[in-house]
Amino acid sequence: MQLQLPQPIPDALAASHKLQNLIAEEIRRHDGWISFARYMELALYAPDLGYYSGGAAKLGKDGDFTTAPEITSLFGETLAHAAGDLMAQSAPEILEFGAGTGKLALDILTECAAAGIHLEHYAIVELSGELRARQQQLLAGFPQVSWLDDFPPAFSGVVLGNEVLDAMPxxxxxxxxxxxxxRGxxxxxxxxxYADRPCDAALVAQIPDEENLPVGYLTEVHPVAAGFMGTLAEMFAAGLEQSGKGGAAILFDYGFPAGxxxxxxxxxGTLMCHYRHHAHPDPFYLPGLQDITAHVDFTAMAYAAVRSGLEMVGYMSQAAFLLAAGLGDRLLQTSPADARVYLPKANAVQKLTSPAEMGELFKVLVVGLGVQLPDQFDRMDQSHRL
Structure with a gap:
């Protein structure tokens, strides 16, 4: 299939060719075959050349896709209040993974200051040099923000991840x-x-009812994301031991329960690539210049968290979470009579909550230690579907 996609500038094309050669050399060193997970890891995270570790713009009109915080500040403002409820039960700390342009952090920090929500420190783990530079510029007015290269060994407070799990190999x-x-x-x-080899039993073990799936069925399994959940558990457990305070991770992403x-x-399968606001299925197109993602198996993520010692705090659609967290109230702080200001906000809320847009495809998984969501989330909870 010949893809009809925008042409990259010469420098970007040269960088992609360099990454292609690097991956080809990796394949040669491993007897002509690497796992797809390894290919995806290099395509996204190879130092200086991978999609997230290189220098190209990722988000917004000049990038490859748009995320909820880029659509409206109401997303971050609403999340600030949900995080505030959890920080009041744990510690006034936020740790965000993959903070994009920094827009979510900006909106949360601004709303916390305006609403009197106690937040002492906001740390960001960011692998992209280009995005980290944009974040540092945008958040220069907030001295409580710092950047990390990896998980802290211990943490109490609230972890945020917006479209983080889907970017893991x-x-x-x-x-x-x-x-x-x-399939490697x-x-x-x-x-x-693509080239197929006999499969490790540990990968098959992650597929529920695998014996009932038909011959030829192709799917993704998520060992890296499951490992991320395990590391979250270790970090929260160490934080609880050190301070006596737990915490919670709020993870937004697109995906489904195993059923x-x-x-x-x-x-x-669900593998998809994003290049200059075009979605297509070819992960081998211009490696390093496009995003490669897969939908999240939220059942596998919840099981990985609970197996590692975390508690299920909640699971629901993005629409249910945001509405329970007060998104409607945030919108009505703007008078509907002021149509010029109100209508764009109302359209953004529609995009975030409509079943035909992001409202149902995007889910929110909340796991943690020693914290609970406020009562208004209880009737929205869909944990039984996991």
């Missing part, structure tokens, strides 16, 4: 006639191609 597996196969990557005639993730209609 996934393994591809396909059901063969007699056994599951892992080879390099032939100057091109990356929907492995439906017949997803027999080709």
């Amino acid at each position: 996934v393994s591809l597996v396909v059901k063969g006639e007699h056994a599951w196969l892992e 990557v080879a390099y032939t005639d100057g091109k990356f191609v 929907e993730y492995y439906l017949d209609q997803r027999s080709e």
Whole structure:
């Protein structure tokens, strides 16, 4: 299939070719085959060349996709109040993973200051040099913000992750006639191609009811994201031991519980690429210049968290979470009579909450230690669907 996509500038194309050569060399060093997870890791995170570690703009009109904080400040303002309820039960600290342009942090910090929500420190873990520079410029007026290269060893407070899990490398597996196969990557005639090998049993073990799936069924499994949940658990447990205070992680992303993730209609998996606001299925197109994502299996994430010692605090659609957290109240702080200001905000709320937009496809998973969401979230909770 020939993709009809915008052409990159020469410098970007040269960087992509350099990354392609680096990945091809990795394949040669590993007897002609690497896992798709390793390919995705290099395409997204190879130092200076990967999509997230390189220098190209990722977000907004000049980037490849737009996230909820970029749509409206009401998202961050609403999240500030939800985080405030959890910080009051733990510690006045926020740790954000993958903070994008810094817009979510800006909106949360601004709302916390305006609403009197106690927040002493806002730390950001950011792997992209380009995004970190943009964040530092945008947040220069907030001395309580700092940047980290990795998880802190211990933490109490609120962890935020907006579209973080979907950017973690996934393994591809396909059901063969007699056994599951892992779909990896080879390099032939100057091109990356898929190549299947016998599958490790540990990957198959992550697929519920795998024996009932048909031959030829292709799907993703998420060992890296599951490992992330385990590391969150270790960090919160260490924080609780040190300070006596727990915390919670609020994770927004698109995906499904396992009962929907492995439906017949997803027999080709959920892998998707984003390049200059064009979505397409080819992960080998211009490595380093496009995002590669997969939908999140929220059941697998919840199980990984609970197995590691965290508590399930809540699971619901993005629409349910934001409405319970007071999104409607935030909107009505602008008078509907002021149509010029109100209508763009109302349209943004529609995009965040409509089932036809982000409202139902995006979910919110909250896990933690020693904290609870306020009562108004209880009737929204869908944890039983996991």
